[in-house]
Amino acid sequence: VPEGHTIHRAALDQAPGLVGWEVTATSPNHLFQSGAAQLDGRRVERVEAWGKHLFYLFSGSRVLHVHLGMDGRFGGRGLPLVRLAGSRLTVDITRPKICAVIDPIHMDRIVSRLGPDPIRTDDHGGSIWPRLQTHDGPLGMALLDQTLVAGIGNVYRAEILFANRIHPERPAATVTELEWQAIWDTAVRMLRAGVEDRGRIITVDRRDMKVRDRRRTYVYGQRFCAHCGSPIRQWDLAGRVAYACETCQPRGAD
């Protein structure tokens, strides 16, 4: 499932082949023909990622807004909804959750509703902690709330909390400012590594593993903890499967 790192990776990979070029925009599966017609022949001026949202800014104040959701892909099988063909690169977008032609004002509105994005260097996450103080859900739910932090999905939620030894059900309002700073720093490190690593998610630091195996994640999708050997618990939290080692991430006395 694409998380913020996938979208930033796509922006970095696609921008050099699209920006500055007039593109041919089509809808191979015919479901986005009028949208494609509004972009066809225009020049791409910028490709920008914010959290899980991707924006292609075209000449003439047209913006293609894309959110892949759970099923969307760049490329992928079957006929794409949109094909942007520049002279050096063709981008296919298949089964996105959101795909719309909007204007820059609408784009600003969407971005203003998103929380800080750990991958963007213009964010430092300091504004988030005061908002956690009034949050009435568990931290594992808050981390998936894109209006609070933009770009973290289910895999990174599990891994960031494990790395900080914090239980996903810990009430968000009890997280201290120092703990939040450490969580934010982990999010920055892990998500930026995901961008660098061609969009793959590898979160483990071998020094933190007592068990020798070739896993790429500490707890996400795992059966036992590489640090202490305890079984990993899985359960539903905010509609997505949470993973935790309840030995390393104790519930605490709340």
Ligand SMILES: [Zn+2]
């Ligand atoms: Zn453990």
